[in-house]
Amino acid sequence: MSTPPPPPGPHPQGPYPPPSRGRHAAGPPPQAPPPMPPQAAPPPMPPQAAPAPMPVPVPAPPEPEEEPEPEPEALAEALPCGGCGAALHYSPGTAGLQCPYCGHEQRIEAPDREVVEHAYKDLKAEKKRRAKFTEQELVCHGCGARVQGEGLSFTCQFCAHPLVVETTNDPQIPPEAVLLFALGRSQARESFQKWVRTRWFAPRRLKKVADSESMKSTYLPHWTYDARTRSDYTGKRGEHYYVTEERTIRRNGKREVQTRKVRKTRWHSAKGRVKRDFDDILVHATTKVPEEYLVELEPWPLKEAVPYAPEYLAGHETVRYDVEPEAGLKQAKKEMAKAIRKDVVKDIGGDEQRVESIDTAYSKVTYKHMLLPVWIGSYMFRGKTWQVLVNGQTGEVHGERPYSGWKIFFFLVCLLAVAVLVGKLVLDYTGDSSSGQGGEQDEIVVESDWEEVG
Numbered sequence: 001m002s003t004p005p006p007p008p009g010p011h012p013q014g015p016y017p018p019p020s021r022g023r024h025a026a027g028p029p030p031q032a033p034p035p036m037p038p039q040a041a042p043p044p045m046p047p048q049a050a051p052a053p054m055p056v057p058v059p060a061p062p063e064p065e066e067e068p069e070p071e072p073e074a075l076a077e078a079l080p081c082g083g084c085g086a087a088l089h090y091s092p093g094t095a096g097l098q099c100p101y102c103g104h105e106q107r108i109e110a111p112d113r114e115v116v117e118h119a120y121k122d123l124k125a126e127k128k129r130r131a132k133f134t135e136q137e138l139v140c141h142g143c144g145a146r147v148q149g150e151g152l153s154f155t156c157q158f159c160a161h162p163l164v165v166e167t168t169n170d171p172q173i174p175p176e177a178v179l180l181f182a183l184g185r186s187q188a189r190e191s192f193q194k195w196v197r198t199r200w201f202a203p204r205r206l207k208k209v210a211d212s213e214s215m216k217s218t219y220l221p222h223w224t225y226d227a228r229t230r231s232d233y234t235g236k237r238g239e240h241y242y243v244t245e246e247r248t249i250r251r252n253g254k255r256e257v258q259t260r261k262v263r264k265t266r267w268h269s270a271k272g273r274v275k276r277d278f279d280d281i282l283v284h285a286t287t288k289v290p291e292e293y294l295v296e297l298e299p300w301p302l303k304e305a306v307p308y309a310p311e312y313l314a315g316h317e318t319v320r321y322d323v324e325p326e327a328g329l330k331q332a333k334k335e336m337a338k339a340i341r342k343d344v345v346k347d348i349g350g351d352e353q354r355v356e357s358i359d360t361a362y363s364k365v366t367y368k369h370m371l372l373p374v375w376i377g378s379y380m381f382r383g384k385t386w387q388v389l390v391n392g393q394t395g396e397v398h399g400e401r402p403y404s405g406w407k408i409f410f411f412l413v414c415l416l417a418v419a420v421l422v423g424k425l426v427l428d429y430t431g432d433s434s435s436g437q438g439g440e441q442d443e444i445v446v447e448s449d450w451e452e453v454g
């Protein structure tokens with residue numbers, strides 16, 4: 001039995017939609033003569049009372065396309081080139097736009113506002129105002145084609161026109177700030193090549209691959225959080241003190257009394273309160289790039305970020321967030337907890353600390369959606385694709401890379417040779433020094449674990 005294609009509208013409740021009853025018929029159960037004629041356009045075929053006993057694979061009749069087409073999402077108007085009229089792209093490494101065709105440069109009128117941290121308590125209302133994001137359909141300014149793109153910005157598949165989604169009524173929380181690309185394509189490639197050259201055990205041929213590397217400029221979504229915290233804690237403060245212990249040993253067959261200082265710890269209960277203001281705790285808001293790759297691109301000069309303007313995205317890919325701001329805050333609190341714990345340990349003081357409980361209250365929690373610039377590339381090596389990320393501000397590189405089995409093999413052989421040599425030398429040395437103590441098995445020598453303190 002052929003499955004009919006899923007209708008783009010709301011799905012009927014049952015697992016299998018009744019065949020060809022139109023989209024408005026989801027409510028009433030199928031009955032032989034409908035009690036009332038349907039208000040909508042008459043169905044193309046009289047609805048069948050029950051499916052025929054034999055499942056005959058009849059192709060579903062074409063649905064009448066009478067529903068109004070869903071409104072395409074709005075696009076921010078692309079700025080036309082003053083030289084040739086083509087759409088301008090944001091030019092990495094500058095604060096301006098450039099025409100990819102005639103090279104004409106144009107300044108971006110930076111928005112006349114500051115980057116705002118939004119109150120987290122207003123998040124719910126903000127999200128309610130914006131529906132849940134499913135998919136977007138856009139009409140290209142350049143060629144008029146209907147295009148689909150997952151991101152907040154991309155280029156038209158047909159005419160390469162730069163497209164940026166208009167965020168005023170976008171279902172997602174729009175970016176508040178953008179950290180611009182400081183590195184252009186050639187500088188990003190240089191960073192990558194430098195990285196390749198300094199990889200241990202990389203196959204020699206990899207260094208050539210780097211030259212033909214193609215890189216894509218991509219903005220990745222992040223959340224940043226600020227918060228004021230007040231943490232009440234309980235714990236124990238340990239203070240060191242020393243006691244002198246005596247003990248009798250045998251040395252060369254004679255009894256001997258020796259003393260030593262031993263460190264002990266006295267514990268006092270401790271409790272108190274620490275406060276800390278957090279600023280711009282960064283959380284990755286996309287799961288499309290592995291977390292551990294992104295961590296390696298840090299730190300980011302977040303203070304350099306500018307207020308969001310769609311022009312900065314023109315001609316570049318922008319990934320939408322798929323980590324919701326609530327989940328992001330949870331992650332941010334984990335980061336904050338690490339710093340708070342350090343504060344608590346410091347506050348307890350003494351020589352050693354035990355933290356038993358920390359109870360943190362958060363106030364003035366704010367969030368913002370921030371886009372960070374990353375050059376993303378991949379290269380083919382030995383039939384496999386390897387991914388590379390370059391921090392578009394600092395040139396920091398994270399990459400996947402192949403290892404040369406031969407180089408590692410020879411390294412291990414050398415390592416083994418050195419180990420054998422060292423081992424032999426050590427054996428020779430200890431063999432000489434221990435030659436004088438033959439036979440005295442019962443002698444207790446404790447000098448080696450005798451720790452002189454003070």
Ligand SMILES: [Zn+2]
Pocket residue numbers: 081082083084085086099100101102103104
């Ligand atoms: Zn131009």
Ligand SMILES: [Zn+2]
Pocket residue numbers: 140141142143144145156157158159160161
């Ligand atoms: Zn187009």
